[in-house]
Amino acid sequence: MANHNRDDRHEPKLTREEYAHLWKDSRLSIPPLIRIPAATLAAFSVGMTLGLAHGSKMAGLRFRAEHAHRLPTTTTGWYLYHKSKNYHLAFGGLKEGVKIGARLSVLSTAIFCAENLFDVYRGTKDLFSTIMASLAVAGGFSVLNRFSAAETARTAKKGLIFGIAYGAAQDVVSLAKGRHVGYVEFIRRHIGKATQLEEKAT
Known part of the structure; x- marks a missing residue:
């Protein structure tokens, strides 16, 4: 009985397809x-x-x-x-x-952990999660170091630049790998709807 309970507590292993999808779908x-x-x-x-x-x-x-x-x-x-x-x-x-x-x-570690949390919370992986993570960590870093308003603004600016640059780079890699990027799919859908409306109008 004890052995059976221990087996029930074991997490199920990923199949080969699930394992491959995990790697492909990750940043x-x-x-x-x-x-x-x-x-x-x-x-x-x-x-x-x-x-x-x-x-x-x-x-x-x-x-x-x-x-x-x-x-x-x-x-x-x-x-x-x-x-x-x-x-x-x-x-x-x-x-x-x-x-x-x-x-x-x-x-x-703080930036990448925050980025992953935003990815899970938003249900999509794109530069907006990276930007929010960078700004959140920059804000926390400023508070811990008791920066002045000017220093906090400079730190936030650096965090924003890093978030945009690194997030955009990851999105380019994702698109090259054939993964979906939230805002790109949103733009594509709206362009497709606009094209359909134009075709119907003509």
Whole structure:
């Protein structure tokens, strides 16, 4: 009896056709459970790369400024100077890389999760879900950081630009893959009705 109850609790597995349809119908032909973690990892990698470059550069400038008045005068001193400098460069770059990578990955996860929620709620996948997700995350980011009105407006503008650009790119891919895009289908239907009315009128 216990084994039977455990079996009843198991979720039914997707058939091959359902599995193929899930991949085909998803944004960029990648299901959310794969797309969102992949986007998070990609965002962290980009942030880590940018942070390493910027952080190591700033750490090097700080180190030179802090030791400008006491430069070594011996070969051993210069060796230790450069060894210490390289350590500060690596540590500063790693610290900044993790910081920027973590920030970008959190923002990326929030945007893609919100986008998926809007897709499910609206019942269609198009750039409007991406725009709403980007604006929602931009607003939340502004509130958490207590931005001024001007800074909030700039952040919202960046979110809007990202939403339009990335959403439109996804829609182009969807159309190329033969998937339906909500507003495109809406326009096509109305153009078709207008054409039919014109034909009847003539």
